[in-house]
Amino acid sequence: ADLLAIAAHRTMQELTEAVGKAREQHDRAFRQHEEMAQFAQNLRHETERALSAYRAAEAALQHAESEVAIVKADLKQLEFNNALLKAVREARPTVTNRLWALVLSAVSTYFSDMRGTPSVVTREGGEFMVDGHPVATLSGSTVDALGLAVRVALLRTFLPNLSLLILDEPNAAMDAERTAQVLGFVSAAGFEQTLIVSHDDMTTDVADHIITLE
Numbered sequence: 001a002d003l004l005a006i007a008a009h010r011t012m013q014e015l016t017e018a019v020g021k022a023r024e025q026h027d028r029a030f031r032q033h034e035e036m037a038q039f040a041q042n043l044r045h046e047t048e049r050a051l052s053a054y055r056a057a058e059a060a061l062q063h064a065e066s067e068v069a070i071v072k073a074d075l076k077q078l079e080f081n082n083a084l085l086k087a088v089r090e091a092r093p094t095v096t097n098r099l100w101a102l103v104l105s106a107v108s109t110y111f112s113d114m115r116g117t118p119s120v121v122t123r124e125g126g127e128f129m130v131d132g133h134p135v136a137t138l139s140g141s142t143v144d145a146l147g148l149a150v151r152v153a154l155l156r157t158f159l160p161n162l163s164l165l166i167l168d169e170p171n172a173a174m175d176a177e178r179t180a181q182v183l184g185f186v187s188a189a190g191f192e193q194t195l196i197v198s199h200d201d202m203t204t205d206v207a208d209h210i211i212t213l214e
Contacts, residue, residue, distance in 0.1 A: 103153050110149035114178070114185045115142065121149070141174040145182060152189055163192040171200060179203075 100123055107121045111130070122129045128146065129135070135143060148170050155162055167186070171179040179202050186194055187206065196203055204210050 099157070103150075103157050106153035106156060107146075107149045110152055110185065110189075111146050114145040114149060114181050116181055121146070141171075141178050144170065144173055145178065148182065148185075156190075165189065165191040165194045166196075167194070168197045169199070170196065171198065171203070176202065 104121050104123060108119060111121055112119045120131055122132070127134065128150070130138060130146065135146065138146070148167070152165070155165070165186070170186070171182050174182060179200060183203060183206050186196070196207070198204070
């Protein structure tokens with residue numbers, strides 16, 4: 001009986017120890033499980049943050065690439081504009097000379113009609129020349145006729161559809177013969193309406209409508 005009691009007691013102790021060890025193992029396994037679960041949760045959070053950062057970086061990269069593309073397009077447009085501006089600047093003297101040649105050709109024709117003598121009008125150093133002579137050598141009435149020729153030529157060149165011509169005392173310093181020549185030119189200039197402010201009788205004689213101011 002004593003031996004049985006001792007054996008039972010020993011068995012009980014072993015069983016208790018085994019149970020204790022099993023509990024310790026269970027507790028360790030549980031703690032490890034919790035640690036692994038916490039680690040997995042932390043890893044998931046880190047992964048989500050990393051993924052969010054990656055997406056933000058990717059969006060920023062796309063935005064940067066878009067901005068770079070816009071800047072490149074702007075630079076390309078700027079280069080084109082600069083090249084165009086350079087070409088325009090380089091062509092300006094040629095265009096100016098051609099325009100002046102066109103205008104002066106018309107001026108020469110109109111001036112010759114009003115003057116009654118073939119004349120060539122040129123431009124040197126910003127001044128008009130008639131048959132190679134400065135305008136200052138011309139009479140006052142001739143200068144007035146030249147001014148009218150220049151005005152009509154400019155209008156016909158740059159405003160070809162203009163239908164109205166306004167003149168203020170165009171023949172004030174002209175004699176009767178030159179006045180007749182100028183009025184003949186004006187009537188044949190091709191404007192639908194011509195308004196002339198004048199004090200001479202010859203102008204009123206050829207006018208379709210007269211308004212008198214007292």
